[in-house]
Amino acid sequence: MELLKRYLQAVAEHLPARGRQDTLAELKANLESEIEGREEELGRNLTEAEVAAVLEAHGMPVLVASRYGSQHFLIGPSLFPVYWYTLKRSFPLVVLAYTVVQMVDIFFNSGSGAELGHRIGTAIGHFPAVALTFWGIMTLGFAVFEYGQGSFFPRMTLPKWSVRDLPPLERTEKKKHSFASGIADLIVSILMVVWLLAVPNHPYLILGPGMKVLHDTPFALTPEWHVIYWQFLGLLIAMLPLKAAMLLPSLRHARGWLQLAVKALGFLILVIMVQVRTFFVSGSSISAQNLHSLQGINNGITLGFKLALAISAVNFLWELWQEISAGQHRRAHYAAVL
C-alpha cells in the first residue's frame, strides 16, 4: 500500500488546507475499497503494477485535487461578459489618456527635433507595459469581485432594461459609428490642439528642418496670424467636448446632431480663413517678380479656402437635411410601432 500512501501524499499537496484531512480520509477509504473490490474479482492480491493501474485510472494528483477546490475560474461565466465589455470599452480610453499625457509632455518638454523623435519612440515603447498593467489590474479587480461576491460584496444583478429604451434602428446606408474611430478622432484633435499650443515656443514643429528654408524666403507671415491663431485654436478646442460627447452611449441618439455641430465649427474655421485674404507679406527686401509671386500665392490660398468653404457648405446642408429626414423617419416608425 506504499503506492497508495504516495498517491494520497501527492494529492494532499494540492488540496486546500481547509478540510484536507477529511478529504484524504474519504479518498483513502474509497481507493482501498476500489482495490479490495478488484482483489475480490480476481480472487488474489493485486500486484504493484495493478495497484498502480487503479491509481493512475483515478487521475493525476493535481487534477484530482483541483476538483475538490471551490472555484476553478478567475472570472465566472456570469461576470465574464461584463468583464469583456468593460475591457473593450475602457481600453480605447486608456489609449486616449496615455496619448494625451505623453504628447503634452513631449511637445512642451522637448528642446529639439531629435529629442522630440526620441521621446515619441520611448512613449510608444512603454505603451505595451501600460496596456499589460491595465489588463492585469482590470482582471485582478474582476477576479476579486468574483471571489468575494455574495460574501464580501453584494451579488451582481443586471440592471432593469426595456427593449423600448434601445437606440432606434440605424439606417443601413449610413456608415456605422465606431467607438474606436471616435477615440482615434478625439486623439488626433487633442494632438492638433497640443501641437498648435506648442508651435509659438517651438517653431520647428511647423515644418521641422524646413523652417530654415522659410526663413531664407523674402516672405513673412502676416501679423493677422496672431488673431487668426487664437480664433482657430478656440474653435478647435470647442470641438473637443463635442467629440468626447459623441463617445458617450447615453448620447447615442444625439450623435448625428453632435457631428453636425462639429462640422459647423469646422465650417467657421473656413469662414475665418476666407476672410483673411493675405496670408503672407513681403520681407524687408523683395524684388518686383517676388512681389508678383506673393500676390499669386495669397490669391491661390484664398481661392483654395473659398472652394473648400463652398464644398463644406454643400456637404453641411446635405447632412443637415439627412439628419432632419432621419429624425422624421424615426418618429414615424416609433408611432407605427406604438
Place this chain on the structure above:
Amino acid sequence: MEQRTKDEAPTNSSFDPDTPGAELFDSLRLELRRGCLVLAVLAQLHQEHYGYTLRKSLSETGLEIEESTLYPLLRRLETQGLLTSQWREEEKRNKRFYRLSAHGHRILDLLLAEWNRINDSLNKIVQKER
C-alpha cells in the same frame, strides 16, 4: 496527450475518435451527461452509500462515472445541502456515508419532474422527425 477519463470514455453511441466531428460529439455528450449524472447520484442516494459502493451501484445500472468526478461531486452536493454525510466504521474501516437530505428530496422531485417533461418533449420531437 490528455488521458481519456471514464466520463469521456466511448460508449455504444460514440464513434471513432478519428471521424470528423468526434471531438464535438464528445464535448456535447459530456455536457449532456453532466446534469444527468447529478440527477442519477441524487436518485441513487435515496439509499445510503459511500463513494465506492455508490459508483458500483451506478455502474451496475449502466451509468459509468469516474471516481475523481463522483467523489468531489458528492462533496459539492453536500455543501449545497442536498446530501447529508456521516463517518461510520464498516468492515473495520471508517467510511463516509451519504444520503439525500430533506432539501435534497424536494429538489430531486422537482428535477425528476423537469427531466420527465424534457424526456416527453424530446420523444415527441424525435417521433415527429421519424
